[in-house]
Amino acid sequence: RKEVEQDPGPFNVPEGATVAFNCTYSNSASQSFFWYRQDCRKEPKLLMSVYSSGNEDGRFTAQLNRASQYISLLIRDSKLSDSATYLCVVNTGGGGNKLTFGTGTQLKVEL
Amino acid sequence: EAGVAQSPRYKIIEKRQSVAFWCNPISGHATLYWYQQILGQGPKLLIQFQNNGVVDDSQLPKDRFSAERLKGVDSTLKIQPAKLEDSAVYLCASSLRQQNTGELFFGEGSRLTVL
Numbered sequence: 001r002k003e004v005e006q007d008p009g010p011f012n013v014p015e016g017a018t019v020a021f022n023c024t025y026s027n028s029a030s031q032s033f034f035w036y037r038q039d040c041r042k043e044p045k046l047l048m049s050v051y052s053s054g055n056e057d058g059r060f061t062a063q064l065n066r067a068s069q070y071i072s073l074l075i076r077d078s079k080l081s082d083s084a085t086y087l088c089v090v091n092t093g094g095g096g097n098k099l100t101f102g103t104g105t106q107l108k109v110e111l
Numbered sequence: 112e113a114g115v116a117q118s119p120r121y122k123i124i125e126k127r128q129s130v131a132f133w134c135n136p137i138s139g140h141a142t143l144y145w146y147q148q149i150l151g152q153g154p155k156l157l158i159q160f161q162n163n164g165v166v167d168d169s170q171l172p173k174d175r176f177s178a179e180r181l182k183g184v185d186s187t188l189k190i191q192p193a194k195l196e197d198s199a200v201y202l203c204a205s206s207l208r209q210q211n212t213g214e215l216f217f218g219e220g221s222r223l224t225v226l
Contacts, residue, residue: 008151034213043202043217044154087153091213098167099213101146101153 023088115218129191136205
């Protein structure tokens with residue numbers, strides 16, 4: 001089983017739609033969780049952290065379910081500019097930053 | 112503030128040749144990472160440095176890959192000899208310290224094509 005698993009997509013959605021991505025992780029000792037965004041042929045950039053209580057940043061909501069070992073990202077009112085690959089990232093490094101990336105889920109927002 | 116600098120941006124070589132990539136992290140960032148990203152996959156950690164010491168190199172193919180960060184600042188990743196399956200983008204990243212923050216700052220990457 002992979003350490004971090006994501007549905008690769010692509011998810012093709014119309015502008016204004018709500019879309020959700022899930023990600024599962026295998027190491028129950030994982031300490032922290034993140035979503036990164038990667039535009040085509042660009043480097044990954046941190047989108048948001050994922051907290052146990054859930055967190056929201058504008059149109060983006062991230063949630064964590066430790067019991068089921070999955071995290072989710074919800075994007076409301078999708079914009080064309082949201083088209084990108086969303087990488088689920090899990091920190092399994094104890095006190096340090098050992099970040100394991102998922103394969104990524106590709107989102108295409110269309111007119 | 113200057114970001115993570117990498118060079119070269121693109122490199123095309125034949126199999127069995129050697130190649131080297133250079134990375135200069137953000138000033139003051141103690142932790143430096145090299146990731147390999149094959150097309151259609153997520154970045155895979157090759158090696159992690161804390162200052163000039165290796166923290167994790169468990170996924171580095173040591174028979175052909177080597178990396179160093181001699182003075183705890185910039186770093187070089189070398190592949191010798193290259194194989195076809197080494198075609199990928201090599202991403203360098205840095206973070207302020209070895210902390211559980213999750214925020215890595217990536218360079219634009221070095222795209223390697225092995226023919």
